[in-house]
Amino acid sequence: MVVTGHFVDSDWVLQKRVLNFCNVPPPHTGVIIADALSKYFIDWGIENKIFSITVDNASYNDACVRRLREDFSLRKRLSIAEKFFHVRCCAHILNLLVQDDLNQLVDVIDTVREGIKYLNNSEGRLNQFAKITKQLQLPSRKLILDCPTRWNITYLMLASALEFKDVFPRYEDIDPGFHYVPSDYEWLQVVEVCRFLGIFHEITNMISGSDYPTSNIFLVELYRIKDLLNEKALDISDQIRAMALSMSAKFDKYWGETNVVLSLGAIVDPRYKMVLIYHAFPIIYGEEEAAVKIDEIKQLLYELYNEYVDTHFSSHAGEPPRQSVKRKHKEVSSSSAQSQGNVKKLGLPILTGKKKFQMHVSEIDKAPLEKSDLDIYLEEGRYACDASANLDVLGWWKGERWRFPILSRMASDLLSIPVTTVASESTFSAGGRVIDDRRASMSVETVQMLLCGSNWIRNLHGIKTKSRDQSDVAE
Structure with a gap:
């Protein structure tokens, strides 16, 4: 099992580190995995610093996170944050949306796959195939062989x-x-499906290709998926229409469990704020339900912010109290009262307590109401930038941390939530290269030191590893 920690460092840079690469003996039940995770949290001294846990959609992970949530609640570590403690991997959700529906093309997919395998088995066949390609003056691209369990590579193979x-x-x-030659009708099916799945492929690339796919980047693409599904549900092609309806049902099922973290992450992105919520929710939920959902998100946003306000002021409880000034005023008032008593004897006007209170209330009424960091942030305009520009959102909050001291801390926590398990899966794949047939007798501790040490050293020197998809395509 791989445990990867994501956090914002003192320079407001998002970091990720492999904390454990550990052996978990069977049975792999949710309780056993939860107990293992709790042990590792304590070992690292972060048991009171866990904000959220991102896992794939395996059933045992549901039981695991439920157990951890209960443990955290007993220690009063969760309140509003409980709403997004369990984050489902968005890449897995996309896979679930698409994978089953590709079964409608299973015959043509098998034909293409077996044909590519047949050609790859002989260099002479590939040379002859390339010769025909050159005669037809086609681009000299290579055929891609897919991995049947990864729909995006299957898409690339068909494309x-x-x-x-x-x-x-x-x-x-x-x-x-x-x-292994598909018929003209089958090629038309491939064309329709590739056009349909193109946007899913782009979003998968965005998630898998990003160093830190966090909560703020996904909602702006997710609503486009729903928009596409709504559009294709009315397509003239029976096949595309059936795929869209099936995928839409899965979308509605899984979106309901991930909407909070993705929505709050988008709001603290200065490019989107509430504007994206107002635009996306009617597409995702429909006009009538959207208003209710928007109110729910705004309420959660303010409740979470208020928790950060309480934490902020409780952490500053040791500072010199502001009431010291008021006590000084009180002493002055007492001496003034004595003077006024003497003045009364002289027959001069007296400032009664009632009149003094009325003056105080009048001053309060004249003073403008103080707004919170969150109110000011939401009322200000969005940060305008080109759609293709990659804004360093944490860098933006770093620059605004003096203006929004409390909100910036909340934003950094929300923006550190990963929306996929890609980081852990890539480490797990690397583990398969460390533990091979010739090195199968290494101890658990040695394997963990190799994987964790490699990850920390690479991060220290800024060395990036090639993504899993890039390796598959290259091969």
Whole structure:
């Protein structure tokens, strides 16, 4: 099991570190995994600093996070944050949306996959295929072989095969053993599906390709998915319409459990604020339900902010009290009262307590109401920048931390929440290269030191590893 920690350092830079690469003996129940995680939290001394836990959609993870939530609640570590303590991996949700629906193309996918395997088994076949490609003056791209359990690589395989659809039948003419040519109707199906899944692929690239795919980057793309599903649910193609309706049902199921963290993350992004919520929610929920959902999000936002306000002032409880000035005024008032008593004997006007209170109330009424950090932030305009620009959102909050001391701390916590388990999965894949047939006898401690040490050293020197998708495509 891989445990990856995400945090904002003192320079307001988002960091991630592999905390544990550990052996968890079976059975892999939610309780056993929760107990293992609790042990590692205590070992690292972060048991009281956990803000959220991001996991994939396996059923045992639901039980694990439920157990951890109960433990944290007993220690009064959770309140409003309980609403987004459990974060479901958005990459897995996308996979669930798409994977089952690709089964409608299972025949043509198998045909293309087996055809590519057949060609890859012989260098002579590949050379002949490339020769036909050159004769047709097609781009000299390579065929991609997919991984059946990863829909985005299957999409790439189909998209690349479309580039060679005229080559397949010509190669069949010169190789009697090649029986993997889709029909014209099947190619049309591939074209429709690739157009449909193109946006899903782009969002997956955005999540998997980002060093730190955090809560603020996903809502702005997620509503586009729902918009596309609504559009394709009315498509003239029965196949596309059926796929869209099935995917929309799954979208509604999983979105309900992730909307809070994604919405709050988007609000503390100065490019979006509440404007994105007002724009996206009617598309996701429909006009009638959107108003209720927007009110719920705003209420949670203010409740969370108020918790940070309470924490801020309780942490500054040791500072010199501001009431020392008031006590001084009180002493002056007492001496003034004695003077006024003497003045009364002289027959001069007397300032009674009632009149003094009335003057105090009048001054309060004249003074403008003090606004919170959150009120000021929301009322100000969005940070305007080009849609393709990559704004360093944490850097923006770093620059505004003196103006918004409390809200900036809340924003940094929300912006450190990862929306995928990509970081852990890439480390787990690296573990497969460390533990091979020739090094299978290494102790658990040695394996953990190798994986954790490698990760920390790479981060120390700014060395980035190639993503899993890049490796698959390259191979």
